[in-house]
Amino acid sequence: xxxxxxxxxxxxxxxxxxxxxxxxxxxxxxxxxxxxxxxxxxxxxxxxxxxxxxxxxxxxxxxxxxxxxxxxxxxxxxxxxxxxxxxxxxxxxxxxxxxxxxxxxxxxxxxxxxxxxxxxxxxxxxxxxxxxxxxxxxxxxxxxxxxxxxxxxxxxxxxxxxxxxxxxxxxxxxxxxxxxxxxxxxxxxxxxxxxxx
Amino acid sequence: xxxxxxxxxxxxxxxxxxxxxxxxxxxxxxxxxxxxxxxxxxxxxxxxxxxxxxxxxxxxxxxxxxxxxxxxxxxxxxxxxxxxxxxxxxxxxxxxxxxxxxxxxxxxxxxxxxxxxxxxxxxxxxxxxxxxxxxxxxxxxxxxxxxxxxxxxxxxxxxxxxxxxxxxxxxxxxxxxxxxxxxxxxxxxxxxxxxxx
Numbered sequence: 001x002x003x004x005x006x007x008x009x010x011x012x013x014x015x016x017x018x019x020x021x022x023x024x025x026x027x028x029x030x031x032x033x034x035x036x037x038x039x040x041x042x043x044x045x046x047x048x049x050x051x052x053x054x055x056x057x058x059x060x061x062x063x064x065x066x067x068x069x070x071x072x073x074x075x076x077x078x079x080x081x082x083x084x085x086x087x088x089x090x091x092x093x094x095x096x097x098x099x100x101x102x103x104x105x106x107x108x109x110x111x112x113x114x115x116x117x118x119x120x121x122x123x124x125x126x127x128x129x130x131x132x133x134x135x136x137x138x139x140x141x142x143x144x145x146x147x148x149x150x151x152x153x154x155x156x157x158x159x160x161x162x163x164x165x166x167x168x169x170x171x172x173x174x175x176x177x178x179x180x181x182x183x184x185x186x187x188x189x190x191x192x193x194x195x196x197x
Numbered sequence: 198x199x200x201x202x203x204x205x206x207x208x209x210x211x212x213x214x215x216x217x218x219x220x221x222x223x224x225x226x227x228x229x230x231x232x233x234x235x236x237x238x239x240x241x242x243x244x245x246x247x248x249x250x251x252x253x254x255x256x257x258x259x260x261x262x263x264x265x266x267x268x269x270x271x272x273x274x275x276x277x278x279x280x281x282x283x284x285x286x287x288x289x290x291x292x293x294x295x296x297x298x299x300x301x302x303x304x305x306x307x308x309x310x311x312x313x314x315x316x317x318x319x320x321x322x323x324x325x326x327x328x329x330x331x332x333x334x335x336x337x338x339x340x341x342x343x344x345x346x347x348x349x350x351x352x353x354x355x356x357x358x359x360x361x362x363x364x365x366x367x368x369x370x371x372x373x374x375x376x377x378x379x380x381x382x383x384x385x386x387x388x389x390x391x392x393x394x
Contacts (some may be wrong), residue, residue: 004261004262004263004267006243006246006250006251006262007247007260007261007262009243010240010243010244010247013236013239013243014240016236017225017228017229018221018224018228019216019217019221019224019225020216020217020221020225024215024216024217026286026289027215027216027286028214028216028217029247030260030285030286031214031215032214032244032247033247033251033260036247036251039210039213040244040247040248041245041248042210043211044242044244044248046203046206046210047229047237047238047240047241047244048238048241048245049203050203050204050207050226050229050230050237051233051237051238051241053203054204054230054233063204064201064204065201065203065204066201070201087227088227089223089224089227092223
């Protein structure tokens with residue numbers, strides 16, 4: 001490589017980001033260098049700001065710039081519904097859909113015997129605490145439809161059994177989905193949960 | 198979005214990088230925030246350094262941290278061969294292959310009537326200048342095998358005709374390539390340039 005060490009290091013570090021590899025990192029860095037006044041300097045400044053201000057909400061685990069996030073402080077969202085998600089990305093996905101008006105609880109992962117992740121490693125004790133102390137009427141388990149996600153949902157359901165209404169996301173054919181391309185599990189779930197028209 | 202403005206802005210800016218879209222930018226930013234001490238702060242610092250030090254070589258157009266790049270100052274590379282490429286990324290690709298021991302000239306694009314890019318917008322006058330003043334025996338036109346790339350190669354060949362030996366990269370079957378997957382143009386080129394064993 002003819003580029004000097006800082007540029008090489010920058011490429012190497014960018015290549016570690018999810019979604020980028022060595023090739024796309026090189027392209028991104030060249031793009032940044034070409035537009036350094038317009039893009040590289042502002043991006044660096046913004047990263048500095050975010051590095052200094054970003055934190056996890058002490059209550060729900062969402063990422064924001066306050067100790068307690070906007071959703072947890074908003075009175076409008078205190079409707080008694082609590083949506084449990086694995087990850088902040090899932091919370092953001094729910095928010096983009098705009099369908100949910102309650103509050104969230106981010107677990108920070110799923111239970112995994114293989115990776116030695118037990119309830120204490122996740123935000124599960126805090127969830128049990130919130131259900132006991134906040135005015136929560138329904139806990140919606142919006143965990144991923146993976147084995148780990150469903151195991152975690154079952155564990156939480158066991159812990160909260162009898163204290164609160166428990167629901168989970170419906171499973172079935174995704175909007176725009178073609179039967180031909182769906183796996184057997186999805187078709188089975190959609191068939192079992194069929195609705196009368 | 199529940200994340201606050203700086204985080205949103207960072208996602209938006211990251212999404213503008215080549216190879217990243219809104220979804221992968223969100224994933225990357227969450228990853229960066231999770232590892233802010235290990236990744237976000239060092240990345241920001243490095244960007245600041247690169248923004249301050251990166252510049253184009255005044256001689257060849259390569260990106261580095263000096264006014265004249267390592268390759269242009271290295272005496273070892275003054276072997277009379279000059280490799281003309283469209284872009285710094287192409288120069289880096291050539292360097293990774295390690296096959297070329299001479300110097301480079303980065304045009305900064307290709308001629309394009311549609312986009313009103315003429316020789317003056319590229320580093321073509323500087324190329325003609327270098328051929329006239331440096332001890333160059335061969336100019337290798339390593340431009341992309343696209344229409345714009347080949348048009349530019351023809352233009353440069355016209356300008357330098359008679360002053361220096363002009364060559365271009367061989368065209369043919371790429372290493373590991375399967376005939377079945379190659380386009381007609383490549384097969385035609387490979388057939389025309391066939392070699393005796």
